[in-house]
Amino acid sequence: MDALRYFIALVWLVNGLFCKLLMLVPRHAAIVARILGPTHAGLLTRLIGLAEIGMALWVVSGRYRRWGALTQIVLILSMNALEAWLAPDLLLWGRANAGFAVLFCLLIYWHTFGRPRGAPP
Template sequence: MGPSVRILVRRWVSRAAVAAVWCYEGLLAKVLGGRPDELSVVASVPFLPASAAPVLLVLIGIGEAGIGLWVLIGRAPRAAAVVQTVVIAGFNAGGLLFAADRIPLPGQLLLHNAVLLVLAWLVAVDDRSP
C-alpha cells in the first residue's frame, strides 16, 4: 500500500470514527430512544414544557446525525470541528447545569467528549494537509 493510499485510509477511518459517535448519539440514543436518560436530561431544561422535551430530543438527535454526515463527507472540516466543539461544550454545560443529578458519571462524560473533540480536531487538521 503506497503512502497516498495509507493517507486516504487514515482520513476515512478517522472521519468514520467521529461520524459513528455522532450518528450513534443522534440516531440510536435520541431518535430511536436507546438512551432514556437523554430524555430526562432534556426535560430538566427550565422553561421547557414537558410535552416539548421528546420533540426537542428528536430534533437534537437529527442534528447530531447531521453533524456525523458532515464529518464523514469531509466538507469544511475546520468549520465542522468548530461546530462540534460549540455543540459539545453547550450540551455539557447545559447538562451539568440543569441535570447534574441525572448524569451519574460527569467526569466520564467530560473525558469521553474531550477525547471525541481531540479526534475531531485531528480530523480537521489532517484533512487540510497535503
C-alpha cells in the same frame, strides 16, 4: 478511506439515531426535559437526534472540514457544560462526562487541524 472520520461520524450517528431519535436511552430525553422543560422534551429530543444525524452526514461528507470541526467542538462543549451544570445526576458518569467530551473534542481538533501536512484528511 479515513477511519477516524468515520469513527467521529459514528459517535454522532449512534447518539442521534439510537439514543435520541429512537429513544432507546431514556436518560437523553430526561436531560432534555431538565434543561428545556418537560412539555416538549420528546419532540425536542428527536429534533436534536436529527441534528446529530445531520452532523454525522456532514462529517462523512468531508465538506467544510474546518467549519465542521469547530461546530462540533462548540456544540460538544456547550452541551456538556449545560448538562454538567443542570443535570449532572442524569449523566452516565456524572460530571466526569465532561472529561470524555474534552477528549473527543481534542480528537476532532487533531483530526482536522493537528495532523502533519500531507497526511490524508
